[in-house]
Amino acid sequence: MTLKDLIKSDLTRCVGNQQSFSTFLRYLYSNPGFKFIFFYRVCVKYSRTTPIGFLARFFYNRFSIKYGFQIPPTVSVGKGLLLPHFGFVVVNGNAEIGSNCNILQGVTIGNTKGGKNPGNPVIGNNVYIGPSATIVGKISIGNNVLVAPNAYVNFDVPENSIVLGNPAKVIQKANPTQDYINNISI
Template sequence: MADQHSTLQKDFYRESGKWLSTFEIWAKCINPNLHFIYVLRKSQKYKNTPFLKIVWKFILRHYQIKYGFQIYPETEIGEGFYLGHWGSLVINPNAKIGKNCNIAQGVTIGQQNRGKNIGFPTIGDEVWIGTNAVIVGGVIIGNNVLIAPNSYVNFDVPANSVVMGNPGKIYESENATEGYINNKV
């Protein structure tokens, strides 16, 4: 049986723990985080439709400026995406983010242009990224990883880990994101 819920419904499920109708999703867009996710997902949905691509990209750009989220339709983001707070968030369009990921304000997920880690981050499933964390370069972040606030990560992080500090230090933890990532889809 095919999954009956859209990616957008799964994103909104993460916030409330309830499956919402289209009208209920629209009503929740009073919340800036959810409103931005709504516009982002519409922009991603129509990125290959000529006229609608332009319309949704224009709308997305407006809300990028209004809310301070710099996330583009080209960015691969799994279902169950959750933005904890609004304001000042930068994600490179070539980054890849898995499902059930939480990202707080002030986070940068960016490109590295030189050195051994040239490229863009790939982030696994069920990753919690705290306030003002920075993840740069062609690094791979495993599943079930908690990146503590203000951490700097420019290295691979194995699954089931916690990263803290600047420079970041890895601590093994089977329950890294337990209690941090709720209402998983």
């Protein structure tokens, strides 16, 4: 996907298909999550040795600190990422996040050095990660999964599931993210 397509899919998650250049500018100016994602995408595309890459990296670092998003450019992120609330989102640099995912405030997606699953998580498509959820270890979160607020997940989660609690438990459900993930970019 081109940079333009990725940014358009991220904007679609914010506003739906009613997009214009003025909408883009308004969200780039006023929406912390979209602003951060925009500069994240540009950092991934351009090297820091280019003028665009240097400027993007400057704003990426500034907004990372200002809004509390710690998502390194080394993270593999699919199209349509939505960060609807700013505040202390931490993602390990080797994690993978699929398309059309919602990540809310206080979320940690991290690695573990030891234990039963040392490594980094892989998050599928259409995943909703609720506030203060923690996902750690070399695990796989399937597509269409809702991770409830405050859940602690350190095991593989199958598709079409709800994960809740600490210790977490899995409940199978058809389309668990249907009412949580909207404006899906195709």
